[in-house]
Amino acid sequence: MIKVSVTSTAVRRMTGNAKATGKPYDMSFQDVWMHLLDREGQADPYPTKVEIILPKDKDGAALFYAPGEYFLHPSSIYVDNRGGLSVAPKLAKAAAPAPKSAA
Incomplete structure (x- = not known):
């Protein structure tokens, strides 16, 4: 787990408004630090800063994460509409x- x-x-x-469709968008982002591995499977010596898109509640307000330790949930990974990961x-x-x- 990450x-x-x-x-x-x-x-x-x-x-703003999307250039292609003209539809309005509203997105919120939060910086997190991911503890990743290199290509050989060794832990990187320092965490990597990553900006994630936040989910929204039923009223459209961003649901930010409180400070603390988390894991990337397995449901985060999916196959997209083109068959890619x-x-x-x-x-x-x-x-x-x-x-x-x-003691």
Whole structure:
């Protein structure tokens, strides 16, 4: 699984009209840090900053991720309409570490 760290709730919003169709759009983005592997399967020494598109609630408001540790949910990966592999990041909260017992 790919570990993802969220360090800020800052959101960037982009609105406008699509050039091709003229339809309005409204998208919100949030920066996250992904802990990735290199081509040989070795962990990169530092996380990579990635900007993800945020989901919206039923009223159209962006649902940002609170600071914390997450994993890329398996439903983030799908086959697109051309048969190619695509990713639409969805984050799942990582389980909190078990409390250490006093010895």
